[in-house]
Amino acid sequence: MKFRKFGNNEQLSAIGLGCMSMSHAYGVPNDEESIATLHLALDLGINFWDTADVYGSGKNEELISKVLVPNRDKIFIATKFGFTANADNTGMTFNGSPEYMRKAVEQSLKRLQIDTIDLYYAHRIDPNVPVEEMVGAMAELVKEGKVRYLGLSEASATSIRKAHSVHPISAVQSEYSLLTREVEGSVLPTCKELGIAFVPFSPLARGLMTNTLDLSALPDTDFRKKLPRYQQAHQQNNEQLAAAFADLAGKIGCSPAQLAIAWVLAQGDNIIPIPGTKKRKNLQDNTGAVDVELSTDHLQQIEELLAKYPNVGDRYDEGSRKMVDKDNV
Numbered sequence: 001m002k003f004r005k006f007g008n009n010e011q012l013s014a015i016g017l018g019c020m021s022m023s024h025a026y027g028v029p030n031d032e033e034s035i036a037t038l039h040l041a042l043d044l045g046i047n048f049w050d051t052a053d054v055y056g057s058g059k060n061e062e063l064i065s066k067v068l069v070p071n072r073d074k075i076f077i078a079t080k081f082g083f084t085a086n087a088d089n090t091g092m093t094f095n096g097s098p099e100y101m102r103k104a105v106e107q108s109l110k111r112l113q114i115d116t117i118d119l120y121y122a123h124r125i126d127p128n129v130p131v132e133e134m135v136g137a138m139a140e141l142v143k144e145g146k147v148r149y150l151g152l153s154e155a156s157a158t159s160i161r162k163a164h165s166v167h168p169i170s171a172v173q174s175e176y177s178l179l180t181r182e183v184e185g186s187v188l189p190t191c192k193e194l195g196i197a198f199v200p201f202s203p204l205a206r207g208l209m210t211n212t213l214d215l216s217a218l219p220d221t222d223f224r225k226k227l228p229r230y231q232q233a234h235q236q237n238n239e240q241l242a243a244a245f246a247d248l249a250g251k252i253g254c255s256p257a258q259l260a261i262a263w264v265l266a267q268g269d270n271i272i273p274i275p276g277t278k279k280r281k282n283l284q285d286n287t288g289a290v291d292v293e294l295s296t297d298h299l300q301q302i303e304e305l306l307a308k309y310p311n312v313g314d315r316y317d318e319g320s321r322k323m324v325d326k327d328n329v
Helices: 031-044 055-074 098-112 131-143 157-166 187-194 232-252 256-265 280-291 296-308
Strands: 003-006 010-013 048-050 076-081 083-085 092-094 117-122 147-153 169-175 197-201
Touching: 031 055, 031 280, 055 076, 055 098, 076 098, 076 147, 098 117, 098 131, 117 131, 117 169, 131 147, 131 157, 147 157, 157 169, 157 187, 169 187, 187 197, 232 256, 232 296, 256 280, 256 296
Parallel strands: 048 076, 076 117, 117 147, 147 169, 169 197
Antiparallel strands: 003 010, 083 092
């Protein structure tokens, strides 16, 4: 494994592990395989693990604790707060209030069975709570020793700057992949300028860029069923793109997953992607991305390939997109 600097001279694995799919959103959980995958992550040197209180309604944090607790000194654990179920249980809302955050952090600490969370994210930006107020309350957790570093998720450049003026923001997490590149406009440059780590989730476009995803076979329980990118209107375009990308990966000498992650890694030395998986075979494959060296010619070939298949579709439906913080400039 290779490592990248984070915060106060922390050394985090250049590829982290997104743990959401072990308990949430994708298919049926398999705790036995997930636990084995967590142990393999340790063996591979992947020390940066990502979860959230909303994943499986807390079950993901509880699952991770089984491996985290006996290996506490080997793991840099990140979790998040803020998503709550609507009163009628038909969807999710975001609560970034200091009062709710106080309750959430205690519950996460209890489920994880640890005294201190390494990196604590606000899972979104609450339009009803000034970001300075939210981060000011989160900063109190640092003073109390319950949290070491603070992060934001799906935040705009303006919100990042406001938050950073109150307390150092060490990480910003957003979706970023070959097919999702909105952050290149202002978020990535802002993070680079302020010395903030950028943590891409879904660097494989939720499995699409592995060339193993059968869009027509997704079960109704799969989160992707409601996302535009994975619908029939974009199926032909995206399956052809994935197949062509896999051919290019073969010529370069790696798997398509490795090429997709290597591309993300190549976009900046402050970038630490967290591809998610609950399977050992996928984790092993993803890890090989750190050894893929991309030339200028390789990067150009990737851009030319993407240009041939533009009908990739939006990453979120309307409801989910409304919860992404954006600059109105």
